[in-house]
Amino acid sequence: MSALDAIDLAIMRTLQDNGRISNAELADRVGLSPSACSRRLDILEKNGTISGYHARLSNKALEYKMMVIVHISLSGQFAKTLTEFETAVKLCPNVLVCYLMSGEYDYILRVAAKDLEDYERIHRDWLSALPHVVKINSSFALREIIDRPNVGL
Amino acid sequence: MSALDAIDLAIMRTLQDNGRISNAELADRVGLSPSACSRRLDILEKNGTISGYHARLSNKALEYKMMVIVHISLSGQFAKTLTEFETAVKLCPNVLVCYLMSGEYDYILRVAAKDLEDYERIHRDWLSALPHVVKINSSFALREIIDRPNVGL
DNA sequence: TTCGTCTTCGCAAGGACATTCCGCAGGTTC
DNA sequence: GAACCTGCGGAATGTCCTTGCGAAGACGAA
Numbered sequence: 001m002s003a004l005d006a007i008d009l010a011i012m013r014t015l016q017d018n019g020r021i022s023n024a025e026l027a028d029r030v031g032l033s034p035s036a037c038s039r040r041l042d043i044l045e046k047n048g049t050i051s052g053y054h055a056r057l058s059n060k061a062l063e064y065k066m067m068v069i070v071h072i073s074l075s076g077q078f079a080k081t082l083t084e085f086e087t088a089v090k091l092c093p094n095v096l097v098c099y100l101m102s103g104e105y106d107y108i109l110r111v112a113a114k115d116l117e118d119y120e121r122i123h124r125d126w127l128s129a130l131p132h133v134v135k136i137n138s139s140f141a142l143r144e145i146i147d148r149p150n151v152g153l
Numbered sequence: 154m155s156a157l158d159a160i161d162l163a164i165m166r167t168l169q170d171n172g173r174i175s176n177a178e179l180a181d182r183v184g185l186s187p188s189a190c191s192r193r194l195d196i197l198e199k200n201g202t203i204s205g206y207h208a209r210l211s212n213k214a215l216e217y218k219m220m221v222i223v224h225i226s227l228s229g230q231f232a233k234t235l236t237e238f239e240t241a242v243k244l245c246p247n248v249l250v251c252y253l254m255s256g257e258y259d260y261i262l263r264v265a266a267k268d269l270e271d272y273e274r275i276h277r278d279w280l281s282a283l284p285h286v287v288k289i290n291s292s293f294a295l296r297e298i299i300d301r302p303n304v305g306l
Numbered sequence: 307t308t309c310g311t312c313t314t315c316g317c318a319a320g321g322a323c324a325t326t327c328c329g330c331a332g333g334t335t336c
Numbered sequence: 337g338a339a340c341c342t343g344c345g346g347a348a349t350g351t352c353c354t355t356g357c358g359a360a361g362a363c364g365a366a
Contacts, residue, residue: 004186004214012210014210015208016205016207016208016210017205017207018205018206019172019205019206019207019208020172020173020206022322022323022324022353023323023324023325024322024323024324031345032218032262032344032345033329033345033346034323034324034325034345035324035325035326035344035345035346036343036344036345037182037346038324038326039243039325039343039344042325047214048211048213048214049210049211049214049241050208050209050210050211051209051210051211052170052171052172052208052209053171053172053173053206053207053208053209053303054168054169054170054172054207054209054303055165055168055169055172055203055205055206056203056204056302056303057165057202057203057204057207057303058171058201058202058203058204058206060201060352061157061200061202062202062304064210064304066257067252069254069261081250086298089298089299090299092180093187093304093305094304095299095301096299096301096302096303096304097299097300097301098294098297098298098299098300098301098334099220099294099296099297099298100294100295100296100297100298101222101292101293101294101295102292102293102294103292103293103297104292105292107298108222108294110250110293112304115170123253133161139254139255139256139257139258139261140254140255140256141252141253141254141255141261142252142254142255143252143253144251144252144253145239145242145243145253146242146243146248146249146251147249147250147251147277148248148249148250149207149209149249149302150207150210150249151215151246151247151249151265152246152247159356174352175324175352175353176352176354177351177352177353185315185316186315186316186317187316187352187353187354188315188316188317188318188353188354188355189314189315189316191354192314192315192354193314296355307366308365308366309364309365309366310363310364310365310366311362311363311364311365312361312362312363312364313346313360313362313363314359314360314361314362315358315359315360315361316357316358316359316360317356317357317358317359318355318356318357319352319354319355319356320353320354320355321352321353321354321355322351322353322354323350323352323353324348324349324350324351325348325349325350325351325360326347326348326349326360327346327348327349328345328346328347328348329344329345329346330341330343330344330345330346331342331344331345332342332343332344333340333341333342333343334338334339334340334341334342335338335340335341335343336337336338336339336340
């Protein structure tokens with residue numbers, strides 16, 4: 001895998017903000033001919049530098065108005081305990097993000113819900129059912145300030 | 154804005170996972186002619202249901218190997234205090250997510266860094282420089298379990 | 307029922323686009 | 337200098353996107 005040069009970065013930066021523009025326009029923006037641009041993009045996709053393209057859906061339109069940050073503690077840190085918890089948490093479609101953490105809590109989750117009633121259902125049917133959990137702490141987001149898909153290059 | 158029917162949801166679901174396929178293939182997958190599909194997609198984009206398309210860049214390739222969750226408390230909850238903090242935090246390119254929260258802390262941030270040294274720089278140059286902050290608590294992610302762009306439909 | 311309207315479909319056409327091949331230029335190695 | 341490698345632009349061809357148009361179904365009012 002060769003190093004990324006300035007044009008590669010320009011391609012990535014452009015597609016990061018506007019992932020569905022045509023190859024012709026992409027080429028124009030980064031100052032390359034369409035053929036050269038197509039070749040470089042092909043390489044970036046094949047070697048995994050660009051790992052995919054995703055439509056961003058409006059949470060408002062989908063009526064997911066509520067974002068909840070959930071801190072979770074488990075009963076132990078044994079490998080089997082962690083694996084079982086992680087296998088279970090992956091099945092919940094409302095969990096957008098889950099990290100194993102250092103510090104006070106074992107896991108931190110970002111959960112999307114339509115409203116309080118919906119979150120009550122998620123909490124009851126999914127979160128409370130996760131194995132080895134000894135403590136769940138839900139914090140509700142009052143307002144979204146930033147939500148970027150990637151680091152600004 | 155009319156309600157979303159099953160075909161609209163199929164379009165959204167498809168583009169959520171594969172945001173750069175051609176309109177012809179999209180039409181094929183959702184069982185519509187290309188023209189009808191193009192028209193529906195146009196509506197979904199114009200009314201904001203689909204708010205954008207983003208290339209997902211490999212954090213590995215970009216060498217962002219470290220994810221940090223930062224809890225922040227401010228010196229007060231006055232509107233002016235919050236506004237000044239939010240204006241400042243938006244400028245830091247490493248902050249991927251920022252929410253105003255209920256509960257113990259005022260804000261929660263998700264910060265991407267290349268390594269510990271890089272995070273030390275971000276903490277020193279950006280986070281510590283944010284106005285009205287009285288407490289910063291950084292928790293490091295040990296492992297990523299889930300990172301979805303949207304709720305599974 | 308019957309008519310008018312509204313919506314959304316499929317089809318067709320022409321203009322734009324993606325991809326591949328080819329030749330060229332610049333740099334490197336022997 | 338010659339052989340080689342890399343990455344570019346231009347041209348060709350097959351595909352795709354878009355727009356206009358007519359038809360079919362849903363729905364409400366007369």
